[in-house]
Amino acid sequence: MTGIPRYNVSELTYLIKNQLEDSFPVVRVQGEISNFRPAASGHCYFNLKDKDAVISAVLFRQQRQLLTFKPGDGQSVAVIARVTVYAQRGNYQLICESMEETGRGDLLYQLEQLKMKLQGEGLFDSKFKRPLPLYPSCIGVVTSLRGAALQDILQILQRRMSSCRILIKDTVVQGDSSARSVLKSLEVLNQRDDIDLIILARGGGSLEDLLSFSDEAVVRAVAASRHPIISGIGHEIDFSLSDFAADMRAATPSAAAEIVSQRSVEAPAKVKQIKSQLLQGMKHSLEKQKWKLSRCSKEDLETSLLQQISMQQQSIDLWKMETKRVLQDRISQIRHMNRVNKEVLEASSPHYILSRGYALVRKDGNLISQANQLTQGDHVHLQFTDGQISAVIEGDKIEI
Template identity: 40%
Template sequence: MEKKIYSVTELTRTIKNLLETHLPSLWLEGEVSNYKRHYSQHLYFTLKDANAQIAAVMWRSRAVRLPFEPEDGMHLRVLGNVRVYEQGGRYQIDILQAEPAGVGSLQIAFEQLKARLHAEGLFDDSHKKPLPLFPKRIALVTSPTGAAIRDMLNILSRRAPYVDIFILPVAVQGENAAASIADAIEMCNRHRCADVIITGRGGGSLEDLWAFNEERVARAVFKSRIPVISAVGHETDFTITDFVADLRAPTPSAAAELVVTDKEEWLARLSGQAGRLMQAMRHLLQYKNDQLNRLSESHVMQRWQDRLNQNRQRLDLTHTRLSGAMNQRLLRENNRLQLLERTLRATHPDTLIKRGYSLTLKNGRVVTTVHALKEGDTVETRLADGRFTAQVATIKKDDHHA
């Protein structure tokens, strides 16, 4: 019977096929070590416990949606698929989702961003702008359908009916909320449409209020030339926007009372059409998103995605190797130049003279042999601290140089 002999590639692909087709997506928990965010924004690290470890990778398309930054020593729970990296001949877990074990991912992301922005100075009192005493125009950056805007409009109309109110409707919850809020603040600054901005929403869970903990919103508030009041949630709720804003109000109603002086009450309501349009758009976006998800989960797309991921990893490895090789070459060339410089300095005539040697010249030419001299010649001798002129009286030749 003829023996079946595998090539390394055939064996690796057989193992890859067995692992990737027989192991379903699974949850895995372990400690992060050797964490690295590559320049390509792919995440590479190791998950380990007391007795074993496994390489892990999270591709950029998923990593950008991760609300926190993994760190060495952090315990993670990850959902992923076991994959084989053929070129390296090793298996790894391709991470689809990740969350901290214990403290929630949003809470960790909150603390990480808070510490980073605080270190950058975004919370400093020196950056806080004073509020105008009698604003003529007020911009409300909030949901057009929530209870918060109704409360603020009621209070503003009662306390200051003379004030022009500009409503910039935004989503205050969901995936696009942060971009919506930041765009509205930036647009208000471009067109200088108000003397003061109030941004906020009613209370809710950490997840509900998360848009106001996003870095893009914080930086839009910090860069605003118009004073910004943050009015998010209830009195006990704190967000990143609260720390960056020029004034933090405990509730949206309190913000409306703080921003204007008291005047007669007047009533105003928003059209429900904006709310219905937003709801219809959300349904349409959800429908299209479901279609996209079904397509991305198809077998054909997964195979192409796997090949793309293999090439991404190979590109990252090649980049790392090239960088290391270039650094080694530069180091060797630098050492060679330093050695050459030391040799040239050591053999320079000035260096030899300083050590006690002298240099004799005849008619401006260096004398290297007595055969170039005759009695009566005038020569010049250079020493370390000067020179003198002499006349050759006698010439003696060494026998061994004869």
């Protein structure tokens, strides 16, 4: 089409750059710092934002040295800056000439308020912190499958405790759906009985990137977790409220993996140390006994052996006497019981009853116990203690 200007990328970029710089030679912009990144050169790179927009900004080392405060994420500041375009990326940005603090950022203030609320409820109390298992056999990991944090964790755990099982729950760790995803992952892992602890992790980022880990529902879920939780969220300078609710906080995901595997690394060295101590103790004991033997004469050894033999003989004598006493007591008890049983048996013996003047009456071999079992003329046998006689019933039954 004719009449439409034609440019290559560089030409268009520099036209835009010149237009911006001419239109906004110096501006004063107020906003909240986020994603603050100090470089080794002394320059600082960050975003300046409000609720609707974000602008990239840079504060060079010379200007940074003039500041009377230390800038960081969440601070509300006002900058005097030039608007320009960073051609290599095609981004427009602010080149800050000065910066002044205007107050705490809204987001940081809200987090601080929530922190105070939860702290007041005792959610962060150290008395609720549980120790991490010394030798976990199964570890749950809540993080993104696509993040570098997971690779760092896996590399360390596989190298230091390869026998440990690792259950990974793929989780959205940034954005609007992140808090719900973290909650769901924690819920799933807490339903399992085979997990010893949970690593809650993600890589570094801005305050906004880590915001889901400071969500009130997430923080409460971390504090109420059935399994102990170690948090490894962001870098050492980053923080989230989940760090305060977790049973332990690690500066980075890698540090979290190193902490949970520390005892597994120390165990072989500890075993080696104990073995060395035992060997040294045995050697010392043997040397001590050897030294004692070297100082003893033949007579001393004989005397010592005779004393030990005498002591053993005394023990044997005491044991024999005690055994004899126990046996005698037992024999006396048995004899007494025999006498008692004999008297009982004799008292119930038929011969004993007959000796007291009674007789047994039998008719046709059957024992007669009542008078009405007999009639006149019946032949009966009477048994006394000294013998038997026969008799004939002559009279009638006599009523008693």
